[in-house]
Amino acid sequence: MSMLSYDFMQRALVAAVIVGVIAPLIGTYLVQRRLALLGDGMGHVALTGVGIAFLLGTAPVATAMVVAAIGAVIIEVIRARSRTAGDLALALIFYGGIAGGVLFASLAGGRGTAALTQYLFGSLTTVSTSDLVGLALLALIVIVVLIVFGREMFALSLDVDTARVQGIRTTGMSTLLTVLAAVAVVVGMRTVGLLLVSAIMIVPVAAAQQLTRSFLTTMGLAAVLGVIAATVGLTSSFYLAVPPGPTIVFAALALFPIAALIAVPIRKRRRLEHS
Amino acid sequence: MSMSTAPVAPFALRRACVEFDGEHVVDEVDLTIERGEFVAILGENGTGKTTLMRAMLGLVPLAHGTLRLFDKPLDHFHDWQRIAYVPQRLLAAGNVPVSVGEVVRSARFSPRSRFRPDRDGKRRTHEALEAVALAGRQHDRFDSLSGGQQRRAMIARALVSDADTYVLDEPTAGIDAESQAQLASTLAQLSERGNTILLVTHELGAVADLATRAIVLGRTDHGSVLYDGPTPLPLHLRHDIAHHDNDHRTGTLSTPLLDDPLSESP
Numbered sequence: 001m002s003m004l005s006y007d008f009m010q011r012a013l014v015a016a017v018i019v020g021v022i023a024p025l026i027g028t029y030l031v032q033r034r035l036a037l038l039g040d041g042m043g044h045v046a047l048t049g050v051g052i053a054f055l056l057g058t059a060p061v062a063t064a065m066v067v068a069a070i071g072a073v074i075i076e077v078i079r080a081r082s083r084t085a086g087d088l089a090l091a092l093i094f095y096g097g098i099a100g101g102v103l104f105a106s107l108a109g110g111r112g113t114a115a116l117t118q119y120l121f122g123s124l125t126t127v128s129t130s131d132l133v134g135l136a137l138l139a140l141i142v143i144v145v146l147i148v149f150g151r152e153m154f155a156l157s158l159d160v161d162t163a164r165v166q167g168i169r170t171t172g173m174s175t176l177l178t179v180l181a182a183v184a185v186v187v188g189m190r191t192v193g194l195l196l197v198s199a200i201m202i203v204p205v206a207a208a209q210q211l212t213r214s215f216l217t218t219m220g221l222a223a224v225l226g227v228i229a230a231t232v233g234l235t236s237s238f239y240l241a242v243p244p245g246p247t248i249v250f251a252a253l254a255l256f257p258i259a260a261l262i263a264v265p266i267r268k269r270r271r272l273e274h275s
Numbered sequence: 276m277s278m279s280t281a282p283v284a285p286f287a288l289r290r291a292c293v294e295f296d297g298e299h300v301v302d303e304v305d306l307t308i309e310r311g312e313f314v315a316i317l318g319e320n321g322t323g324k325t326t327l328m329r330a331m332l333g334l335v336p337l338a339h340g341t342l343r344l345f346d347k348p349l350d351h352f353h354d355w356q357r358i359a360y361v362p363q364r365l366l367a368a369g370n371v372p373v374s375v376g377e378v379v380r381s382a383r384f385s386p387r388s389r390f391r392p393d394r395d396g397k398r399r400t401h402e403a404l405e406a407v408a409l410a411g412r413q414h415d416r417f418d419s420l421s422g423g424q425q426r427r428a429m430i431a432r433a434l435v436s437d438a439d440t441y442v443l444d445e446p447t448a449g450i451d452a453e454s455q456a457q458l459a460s461t462l463a464q465l466s467e468r469g470n471t472i473l474l475v476t477h478e479l480g481a482v483a484d485l486a487t488r489a490i491v492l493g494r495t496d497h498g499s500v501l502y503d504g505p506t507p508l509p510l511h512l513r514h515d516i517a518h519h520d521n522d523h524r525t526g527t528l529s530t531p532l533l534d535d536p537l538s539e540s541p
Contacts, residue, residue: 151381159362162382165334166384213414214414214416215371
């Protein structure tokens, strides 16, 4: 019995592949800007959205998206307007996010707290067809935004001052990146889960950057590794009968030492080229 | 495109003051940089040279006074592609590899080019790297370059933009004599083509010698500007700069900007 004979597994696999591509694309910008933990925080914020959805009976993906996007803008406003340091601003939002998620889900009654686990660590069975359409739409938006604004966001990641002298609206681009991180979190929350979704943004980038020499190739390789991790992780999850979040993250983590091993002969060859 | 428009001053400051924590770092500065000028901002460390330059680019807010860029107030200025800025510190190295070519080409990205494919980007990047003797290094990691090479790549970054105004902060700091000579010839060429060049430096050398106008900063009762006029510097400032220069043990004092050998100054 192949796992693909189940409809829910087909949907889960498509959802996992979408997040496998999208999350590392955003993650590359986050890692470059030393904001690797931003995805974690956005996951916590999205949890409040899920809690609110349980309480109000709205769609979890849409509600989480709205709440996470608002959280992203608030983080940037705090960072830009107040003297509060960036990491402190993040910390404040994150604590509030996870507390709000558990609070609202608990207020929603027993059904809420049980379902919350599925959003924390991912679930194979919960991806509906309408979810899939939503995820695909969000992924499409991310790709279009990257095509239009990606070059400016890259220039900003190199140096804020030179970006400003290029006429780039640095606060706007920072906010856009944070909102994109929020989108990636929401895209991943069904399969990877909100507590671990940040890993699929960051770990493939960490693995890829050992092998690459440019930003663009890092991004491309990270997306390929993200898809591999998502597919391998989801398959393992099915056969081990465990939530997919942990297996996807372990699959991604396993790519890190593999990339390190492959990097050794590549670096040696590049060194020879230069001598 | 910009050639057909009437020449307007790239930078104009009126009674400009910059304060950090209530202290005047730049005080009562009145200056206009005209189109095509080659200006060196000089002064010992701590006189606010870099702050003044950053204020002129709108990177530091003015506490008092006004700034006009190409005759427009900062909020209404949008022709940023006319200005190429080479900052003092090197580009922030993040955790993702960035190639030399990507660093250089990033200067071409702006809100104006958002929906336009960058057709000339590849060729211009190649030419700019050739101009700073880094041809063939565009696929290498930026952080694999030496400090001097990174500086040269940053100059190449300024060259790929379509700027007519170049602003450089301490372009010669920490680079070897050969790179300095090369940078001097690049800047001389840009200047000959009618571009405006503004640089900040605390050391007199091959690059600063190209300047036809010097602005010397220091602390006086009437503001931050000790001298603003043609090169060579007047006698009393030669002594000042030479003195401060020795204080900082830069030891790269050369004569042309000072008009005559240092040993003859009082």
